[in-house]
Amino acid sequence: MSGARVYVITDLEGVAGVQRWEETREEGPKKERAMRLLTAEVNAAVDGILDADPHAQVVVWDGHGSGGIDIERFHPKARIIPRGPIGPPYFMDEGFDALFFVGQHAMAGTSNAPLSHTYSSRTVEYYKLNGIPMGEFGCRAALAGSLGIPTVFVSGDDRAVAEARELVPDIFGAVVKEGRGIEMAVHLSPPLARQLIRETASAATGHIEDVSPFVLTPPYEQEIRFLRNVDLSAYTRRPGLERIDERTFVVRSDVLSELMV
């Protein structure tokens, strides 16, 4: 495939060199460093895509809650959707040929998975889609799948890549750190992480057509369980919500982007 359109979702927690919540949540020098590390990994992925397909069109969405990409250091040949008031499907459409993840972490509750969470580390215990436990990777891979787009690349910690392989066995994965705890990991050096990401992203770009989209069958049913002591008043106003118990909810739709994915 030449001139592929590639959509890249980024997050800050799955980057080599990042392992503490304060680096991803609190504005300041530590978060700025984490953002530089992520931006360099994103740029390495873009370089890898362009190595394999010099005419590829790459669109990167900054998927981290408070913003994770340093726009001044962002790759000159890609386009970016910065953090902002955006909801599913995040300007993703059927015209894209592949979805990539850079900096991905594992779902909430995964053991020894650094900075693991599902959307909100402070409020969500778990998500399920059509009965399958899913983190951010699964929900968004399914969203892409509902648009016919295969998810072909993921970089992040070993638990995040294993989680991705459960759903997309043929995905190209770049493990940049091994989890040892919620705020502990053994990391590749940043240059080595970038080299691995570049090479793996290049290989993935060469095999886009060999990876099947991750497709769930509609109607879609999402089950969400919140942590204890979370204020659910805003959430419970959502139309079409079925309450299962005090902190567990189900919502259904034939359109995946209408759910919390």
Ligand SMILES: [Zn+2]
């Ligand atoms: Zn995340």
